[in-house]
Amino acid sequence: MRRPLEDGMDSISRAAGTVAFPACFILVAAMNPCPCGYYGCSNRQCRCSVRQIENYRKRISGPLLDRIDIHVDVPLVNFRELTSDVISGESSAVIRERVAAAREIQVARLKMAKLTTNAAMGAKQVRDHCKLDAEGKGYLEHAMQEMNFSARAHDRILKVARTLADLAGKPDITGNEVLEAIQFRTLDRQLFE
Numbered sequence: 001m002r003r004p005l006e007d008g009m010d011s012i013s014r015a016a017g018t019v020a021f022p023a024c025f026i027l028v029a030a031m032n033p034c035p036c037g038y039y040g041c042s043n044r045q046c047r048c049s050v051r052q053i054e055n056y057r058k059r060i061s062g063p064l065l066d067r068i069d070i071h072v073d074v075p076l077v078n079f080r081e082l083t084s085d086v087i088s089g090e091s092s093a094v095i096r097e098r099v100a101a102a103r104e105i106q107v108a109r110l111k112m113a114k115l116t117t118n119a120a121m122g123a124k125q126v127r128d129h130c131k132l133d134a135e136g137k138g139y140l141e142h143a144m145q146e147m148n149f150s151a152r153a154h155d156r157i158l159k160v161a162r163t164l165a166d167l168a169g170k171p172d173i174t175g176n177e178v179l180e181a182i183q184f185r186t187l188d189r190q191l192f193e
């Protein structure tokens with residue numbers, strides 16, 4: 001799983017030779033926060049012990065977690081919201097337009113490197129296109145120290161911050177995007193500090 005996620009390809013070696021297969025895909029995965037499923041839930045009590053939760057979460061290896069760009073908590077939807085006729089928030093059509101515009105920005109920016117998305121950026125492109133101002137640098141440095149992020153997670157944060165700036169139509173990454181990108185690494189954090 002790691003190699004295809006990293007390189008967009010995988011190879012299988014047998015006695016007769018090695019065959020490389022393209023493996024360009026978006027990995028979307030879901031898990032419960034704990035064995036009972038209610039950790040962090042506002043209206044139900046989680047009955048798991050710290051050790052049970054830690055063991056449960058360790059089933060995803062650190063190296064695999066490192067290669068997932070965005071971690072998002074999805075809280076339980078309450079009955080009233082589920083049955084409400086009023087749809088709150090933006091429609092998918094509006095969001096689609098914003099995503100399409102951000103993708104166009106990325107295609108233009110990464111044309112020279114023959115890449116099309118921020119996610120595909122290598123170390124050089126990250127250095128060139130994810131420059132931070134003093135505020136952003138400060139936030140990232142603090143987060144790296146406090147939360148013990150890996151070097152790989154560091155680059156993921158920069159790429160996600162670049163994408164957030166593109167979605168907002170901003171030419172430069174500001175502290176806000178860095179903070180938001182750090183929020184998307186919830187599973188890297190210690191459970192109980």
Ligand SMILES: [Zn+2]
Pocket residue numbers: 034035036037038039046047048
């Ligand atoms: Zn639980």
